[in-house]
Amino acid sequence: MSVESALARVSTINHALTNPAAMIGSTAAVAGGTAAPASATPVTGETSFASALQSASASYVPPASVPGTGGLGGQIVAAAESQLGQAEQPPGSNESPAIAQYRTATAGAVPGAPWCAYFASWAARQAGEPIGAQGEGLGSVSEIWSWAQSSGRAIANGPGVTPKPGDLIVFGGEHVGIVRDVLPDGSIQTIEGNYENKVAANVRSPTEATGYVSMS
Numbered sequence: 001m002s003v004e005s006a007l008a009r010v011s012t013i014n015h016a017l018t019n020p021a022a023m024i025g026s027t028a029a030v031a032g033g034t035a036a037p038a039s040a041t042p043v044t045g046e047t048s049f050a051s052a053l054q055s056a057s058a059s060y061v062p063p064a065s066v067p068g069t070g071g072l073g074g075q076i077v078a079a080a081e082s083q084l085g086q087a088e089q090p091p092g093s094n095e096s097p098a099i100a101q102y103r104t105a106t107a108g109a110v111p112g113a114p115w116c117a118y119f120a121s122w123a124a125r126q127a128g129e130p131i132g133a134q135g136e137g138l139g140s141v142s143e144i145w146s147w148a149q150s151s152g153r154a155i156a157n158g159p160g161v162t163p164k165p166g167d168l169i170v171f172g173g174e175h176v177g178i179v180r181d182v183l184p185d186g187s188i189q190t191i192e193g194n195y196e197n198k199v200a201a202n203v204r205s206p207t208e209a210t211g212y213v214s215m216s
Contacts (some may be wrong), residue, residue, distance in 0.1 A: 072216040073166025075127035080178045080191040080199070083119070087198035094194070102193065105130065106137030117141055119193025120168055120176050127166070129215060142173045148213040155212045163188065168213035169204070177202070179212070 070077070086098040094112050103109035105122040121137035124130055131138055131147060138144045148154035148168075155161060163169065167179045169190055177192030186206040193199050 070165060072127055072129055073164050076123050076129070076166035076178060076215060077180055077191070079123040079126035080119075080180070083123075083193075083199045084191065084201060085198060091197040098199075106139045107132075109137070109139055113139065114194055116176050116192060116194040117144055119199065120144065120178060123178055124215065131168075131213075140173075141170060141176045144168065144176055144213060145170055145173070145211065148211075153214045155214055157207075157209045157211050161212070162186075163209075163212040164214070164216060166215045168215060169209045170211045170213065171208065172210050 083098065087096065088094060088099065089096040094115055099115050099118070100111070102115055102118040102122040103111070105125040106118050109118055117139050118137070121131055121139070125135075125137065130136070131144065133147060133150070138147060145154060148170075155163070155167075162182055163179045165179055165181055169177045169179050169188060171177075175192070175194075177190040177195070180189040180191050180201065182188055183203070188204045188206060188209065190202045190204055191199065192202055195202060
């Protein structure tokens with residue numbers, strides 16, 4: 001390399017250090033390559049970050065909600081299934097952290113009270129179909145059945161009556177559960193809150209229920 005060439009390169013490097021806007025082009029020149037002309041206005045770090053943020057925001061698509069299978073009834077069943085095994089602490093107390101959550105779906109819920117209706121109200125609310133005239137949830141079986149009758153949802157049990165998954169299954173004025181499925185022999189698979197002090201899966205004879213509450 002000649003002295004002239006060396007001096008020329010040193011001059012180019014010094015120019016790049018004193019003129020950052022031209023650094024990209026100068027570096028390419030030092031390497032002997034070809035670069036696009038440098039921008040007349042330097043791009044600062046803040047400008048680059050703001051541009052990247054704006055671009056990312058413009059292309060963001062909110063994730064779609066994932067509905068439960070089987071429509072509304074399937075969503076009620078899925079909510080109930082997620083609680084299987086939740087038990088009273090201690091047994092017989094009608095209390096636990098989970099049961100306290102079930103009560104939040106019913107206005108005026110009473111701690112320590114029987115909670116099968118609270119559980120049914122909670123599962124329905126989780127699926128986006130709260131029960132009660134104002135969607136306030138209901139704390140007793142008799143209130144659920146009265147609401148079902150007044151809203152045209154009550155189905156008295158009898159020959160030929162087959163409930164759908166997600167419907168509420170009522171046993172007199174004492175107990176309520178959720179229909180999980182109907183077996184080929186007509187037996188009703190259920191999920192019931194406050195059954196033997198827990199949320200339990202059960203199989204009921206088709207003649208046990210006094211009625212059903214249509215939820216879909």
